[in-house]
Amino acid sequence: MYKRQLAGSGAAPAVAAALYRRGDDAERRGVLRGLDAIPDPTPAWRAVGLDLVVDALRANDTRLVAAALGSFAAAHLDDHAWRHGVLKCVFLGIPLSVVADLGARADDELAAMAARFAEERRAAGRTVPDDLTLLLARERA
Numbered sequence: 001m002y003k004r005q006l007a008g009s010g011a012a013p014a015v016a017a018a019l020y021r022r023g024d025d026a027e028r029r030g031v032l033r034g035l036d037a038i039p040d041p042t043p044a045w046r047a048v049g050l051d052l053v054v055d056a057l058r059a060n061d062t063r064l065v066a067a068a069l070g071s072f073a074a075a076h077l078d079d080h081a082w083r084h085g086v087l088k089c090v091f092l093g094i095p096l097s098v099v100a101d102l103g104a105r106a107d108d109e110l111a112a113m114a115a116r117f118a119e120e121r122r123a124a125g126r127t128v129p130d131d132l133t134l135l136l137a138r139e140r141a
Contacts, residue, residue, distance in 0.1 A: 013048035020052050029063055032056055035072035046076055053077060057085045066098040074101035083110045096131045111135055
């Protein structure tokens with residue numbers, strides 16, 4: 001529903017930001033998913049969208065974090081923030097299948113971060129999440 005409203009309504013970025021800030025969890029996820037429907041965001045949309053994505057990535061709500069890593073984030077989030085968002089998914093147990101363009105955006109630095117995370121997990125006597133192998137494969141290649 002929000003994808004159509006944001007992309008096709010001509011809504012101002014401030015309206016989406018207000019809906020996100022004042023909305024319940026479902027509305028916040030809807031706004032984040034709506035960002036994915038904006039094919040060529042204006043600078044104002046890009047700035048607001050990035051602010052909302054970064055805010056969502058600070059949350060511990062798995063559904064909000066998952067919604068934040070859609071195609072908008074894949075296209076516009078800087079490498080550092082995107083990598084940390086991907087690792088947050090692993091940490092929270094969110095399947096990496098929700099991360100848009102993972103194959104295209106994954107790089108050697110993300111693989112190295114994943115390797116360090118796996119080492120920390122093993123050193124602490126914890127299991128290494130299965131999805132981490134998707135990131136570690138690049139390190140071995």
